[in-house]
Amino acid sequence: MTIQQILLAFEPEKKNILPVVKAVNEELGWISEEAVQKIARYFDESESHIFSVASFYDEINTEKPAELVVEVCDSANCQTKNAEKLIKDVQSFLKIKEGDSSNQKFLLKRMSCLGRCLEGPVVRINGVIYTKVTSSRIVELIQNHLGY
Amino acid sequence: MKILTKYWKIGKSLDIKDYLNVGGYEALKKAIEKMKPAEVIEELKKSKLQGRGGGGFPVGLKWEFAAGKKEKQKYFICNLDESEPGNFKDRMLAENNPHQIIEGIIIGAYAIGANKAFVYLNGTFRIAGKKLEQAIEDCYKKNFLGKGILKSKFDLDLEVFYGAGAYICGEESALINSLEGKRGEPRSKPPYPSDAGFLGKPTVVNNAETLSSVSWIIENGGKEFSKIGNVDSPGTKLSSIDGAVKNPGLYEVTMDKNIEQLLQIAGGVKEGFELWFAQIGGSSGQVVPRYLLTEIPSYSERSVVSIGSGSVLAISKHENLKDLLLSWINFFQRESCGKCVPCREGTFRLKGILERLKNGEFDENDKQDLFKLIWTLDNTTFCPLGKFSVTALKDVIRYKLLKELR
Numbered sequence: 097m098t099i100q101q102i103l104l105a106f107e108p109e110k111k112n113i114l115p116v117v118k119a120v121n122e123e124l125g126w127i128s129e130e131a132v133q134k135i136a137r138y139f140d141e142s143e144s145h146i147f148s149v150a151s152f153y154d155e156i157n158t159e160k161p162a163e164l165v166v167e168v169c170d171s172a173n174c175q176t177k178n179a180e181k182l183i184k185d186v187q188s189f190l191k192i193k194e195g196d197s198s199n200q201k202f203l204l205k206r207m208s209c210l211g212r213c214l215e216g217p218v219v220r221i222n223g224v225i226y227t228k229v230t231s232s233r234i235v236e237l238i239q240n241h242l243g244y
Numbered sequence: 245m246k247i248l249t250k251y252w253k254i255g256k257s258l259d260i261k262d263y264l265n266v267g268g269y270e271a272l273k274k275a276i277e278k279m280k281p282a283e284v285i286e287e288l289k290k291s292k293l294q295g296r297g298g299g300g301f302p303v304g305l306k307w308e309f310a311a312g313k314k315e316k317q318k319y320f321i322c323n324l325d326e327s328e329p330g331n332f333k334d335r336m337l338a339e340n341n342p343h344q345i346i347e348g349i350i351i352g353a354y355a356i357g358a359n360k361a362f363v364y365l366n367g368t369f370r371i372a373g374k375k376l377e378q379a380i381e382d383c384y385k386k387n388f389l390g391k392g393i394l395k396s397k398f399d400l401d402l403e404v405f406y407g408a409g410a411y412i413c414g415e416e417s418a419l420i421n422s423l424e425g426k427r428g429e430p431r432s433k434p435p436y437p438s439d440a441g442f443l444g445k446p447t448v449v450n451n452a453e454t455l456s457s458v459s460w461i462i463e464n465g466g467k468e469f470s471k472i473g474n475v476d477s478p479g480t481k482l483s484s485i486d487g488a489v490k491n492p493g494l495y496e497v498t499m500d501k502n503i504e505q506l507l508q509i510a511g512g513v514k515e516g517f518e519l520w521f522a523q524i525g526g527s528s529g530q531v532v533p534r535y536l537l538t539e540i541p542s543y544s545e546r547s548v549v550s551i552g553s554g555s556v557l558a559i560s561k562h563e564n565l566k567d568l569l570l571s572w573i574n575f576f577q578r579e580s581c582g583k584c585v586p587c588r589e590g591t592f593r594l595k596g597i598l599e600r601l602k603n604g605e606f607d608e609n610d611k612q613d614l615f616k617l618i619w620t621l622d623n624t625t626f627c628p629l630g631k632f633s634v635t636a637l638k639d640v641i642r643y644k645l646l647k648e649l650r
Contacts, residue, residue, distance in 0.1 A: 110443070111362075111405065113425025118367070118408050139425070152427040152581075154409030155367055171329035172527050172557055175571045176487050180564075208411060208575055209527075210368050211332035213486050214493065225368070 097123050099131055103138045113139055117150050126157035154208070162200055164241055166190075166234075167207035167220040174209075174216040178231075182217055185231045189238065245472060247460045247480050248453065249496045252340045257375055260382035263343040269388060271459035275351050276394045279462075284355040285311055288458070290466030292478050297323055297414065297451030298525060298552040300477070300543030304466075306448055309438035310356040313446040320353040320361040321442070323419060324452045327366060327411040328526035329575060330555035333482035334452040336494055338365070338372035341456075342379040348455030350388060350400060351462060356448055359399050363452075364419050367407040376404050411579035415627060416449035417441075418581065429583040430627040453482055473498025476544030481551065485510035487558035488517040499542035499551060503532055506541075506556050517560040521645065525552020527572050528632030531639035565646050566602045569637060573598050576633035584626035590617050591633050606648055614649075 102119045106112040116138075120131050127135075127150040136143040150156050168174075168183050183194060186204050194204045212218050215227035219234060221241050229237065251258055251266050263269070275284050289304030310318060322345060326334040337345055345363075353361050365373055380402055383389040391399045410428045412418045417431035420442050441447025457479055461469045470478045477499040483506060486492040490511025497509060503522050513519045521533045524541045529552050532539060541551035559568070577591035594617045597610045618638060621630040641649050 110425040111423055114408060114422060115406065118406065141425075145426075148427055149425060152410065153407075156408055170571050171575055172523065172568060172571050173330045173486050175567055176557070176559065176563060180567055206574060206578070208409075208578060209327065209329035209331075211326055211335045211366070213330055213332060213484065 099124075099134045103134065108139050110139075113141070113146070113149060114153075117146070117153075117156060121150075121156045126160050162197075162203035164190075164201060164238065165203045165205065165222055166238065167205045169209055169216065169218040170206040171209035173213040174218060177216040179217045181231060182219065182229060182234055185234055186238070189235050245480060245498060246496055248337065248344075248456050248482055249340075249494075251344075257339060258341045258343060260343060260379065260386065263341070267463075268343055268459075269347055269386075271462035272347050272350055272388060273394060275354055275462050276396050276398060281311060281355045281357060284351060284462065287461055287466035288355070291457075291461045291469040292466075293454065293457055293461065293469065294477060294479075294543040295451055296453040296457075296481065296554070298328070298528075298550075300550070303450060303454055306438060306450070307352065307355050309436070310358075310446045310448045313438065315446050317360075317443075317445045318356055318358040319442040319445055319447040320349060320356060320358040321416075321419065321423070321447060321449045322349050322361070322363045322452050322455055323414065323416065323449050324363050324365045324369070324372070325407050325414040325419060326369075326452075326553075327414050327579075328528065328553045328555070330486060330523075330526045330557050331484055331553045333484060333494060333554060335366070335369050335372055337452055337456050337482070338369065339375055342372070342375045343383075344456045344459060345452050346376075346379055346383060346388075346402070348450075348458035349402060350383075350393070351458050352448060352450060352455065353400050354393075354398055356446070358448070359401065361400060361402045362423060363402070363404045364413070364423060365404055365406055367409060373404055373406060380404070410581075411575075412581045412627075412629060415629075418627075419449060420447060427581070429581045432626075474500040474540070474542050474544060476546055477542035477551070481554050483551075483554040483556055485556045485558070487522075487556075488514045488519060488560035488562070489558050490514050499544075500540060502538050502540045503549070503556065504537040507537070507558060510556075510558075513558065513560070517562065520559050520561045520563065521643070523557040523559065523636060524549055524555070526555050527575050528552065528635055529555070531636045531643070531645070533643045533645070565640065566598070569598050569640065569646075570595070570602055572636050573633065576629060580629060580633075581627075584630075586620050587625040587627075587630040587633070590621045590625070590630065593617055594621070594633070594637075601648060611649075 136146040219226045219229040293303045294300040413422045413428040418428040422428040437447040539549045541549040573595045577595045580587045582588045618634045621634045
């Protein structure tokens with residue numbers, strides 16, 4: 097789907113700004129400068145406004161994301177289920193430091209509670225949510241996403 | 245006494261047929277066919293139902309403010325943006341019995357005179373979203389939504405709006421900004437949403453759990469509801485009890501239980517674990533040491549512990565308190581909207597200090613800065629997130645739970 101096709105599925109009303117930004121992010125992986133221009137024109141808003149919206153929300157990327165994005169919930173409930181160890185495990189397996197966004201291949205981030213606390217620890221890899229993730233399982237899940 | 249989970253079946257969500265079979269939408273029929281909007285509001289006022297997102301504001305009063313506005317265009321919004329760590333009650337309500345929420349929305353919209361309603365849904369709650377969308381479609385087919393509901397002059401359109409990952413959008417004015425296609429930053433109040441909310445029009449925002457109590461109130465009367473449980477904080481409450489307990493889970497309780505009793509409802513403390521403290525109401529919640537487990541969390545002003553969103557997290561001596569302090573501040577620093585300097589900078593600096601505490605580098609300068617930052621975050625931020633970010637830390641200090649912070 098092109099940006100134009102996505103735009104035409106929505107009326108240019110204010111309440112559709114965030115849904116459109118989400119839809120373009122979902123389709124193309126991120127909100128590029130070109131996307132900002134097109135969305136701004138469609139809604140008759142300034143580009144800076146559209147960019148300010150895109151840059152605010154966790155779900156939306158304003159830069160091309162790394163190939164593999166691993167997010168581990170570090171909120172209090174998952175802390176009691178050993179989330180800190182999972183973060184260390186991913187760091188050592190992928191040989192990266194958490195939060196290092198200079199890496200094009202891998203990004204490890206802490207994320208906020210997704211409300212699946214009874215099934216923690218909760219991990220999200222490239223947008224896919226996994227629950228009850230153990231140290232051994234996280235390596236397996238990452239390998240699956242990397243294709244081996 | 246079950247109001248919220250009464251019809252839940254394990255592994256099966258109630259569709260419209262199931263909901264109608266257990267008497268669903270009888271309250272809506274009663275409200276529209278037999279009651280004037282003002283009478284509906286009177287019942288909500290008599291019920292003393294308090295907002296269950298965490299604020300505990302009287303629902304009847306909120307509806308009354310909006311109903312009294314002469315504006316023709318009004319909006320009604322269900323806040324299902326649940327993001328407080330440790331809480332998933334609203335997600336479960338939407339997945340298991342979406343119609344009970346929707347019935348509350350329609351009755352509320354009728355009471356205030358709104359013809360357009362939204363469910364602002366946490367964007368990661370995909371299953372809940374599908375259930376709500378199907379339920380809404382089924383409501384339109386049955387004339388519970390749309391034009392001339394149940395042959396009255398009341399019209400209402402309802403749609404689901406998906407959030408995009410921002411805890412602060414659970415705050416009603418930030419939610420409204422988000423719905424208007426803006427950054428989810430809170431607004432200055434006054435004006436309150438009931439005066440000027442979505443697109444500047446009178447708007448009511450209520451939590452999904454709050455709305456799930458409305459149909460019972462209309463069917464049985466507000467006075468009956470006000471007698472349930474704690475008379476200063478009546479009705480039932482969903483509480484997600486987790487951590488070092490035998491049976492972590494979501495429980496429907498009345499707000500006359502103390503924390504020890506709540507832990508017992510979840511099977512008591514796990515074998516081989518020693519309870520250190522409990523945190524009530526998520527990461528923004530108060531921390532309660534062992535000797536204060538006799539406190540009763542509720543929305544009453546008499547309660548020393550606010551029940552907030554309702555969760556209980558049992559922390560055992562196994563846990564690393566420095567990691568928990570970091571977990572709390574990481575959350576608020578990440579979720580800070582950035583609009584005001586004290587919160588944007590304060591949470592960031594506090595995070596740095598708590599990292600130094602974890603790494604053993606915490607010195608006297610850090611300690612002084614820590615206390616200054618607590619004051620700043622507690623007193624000068626634009627919205628309550630600043631206060632939330634230091635609530636647990638203050639209690640850790642108050643109850644002398646960490647030797648470095650004495």
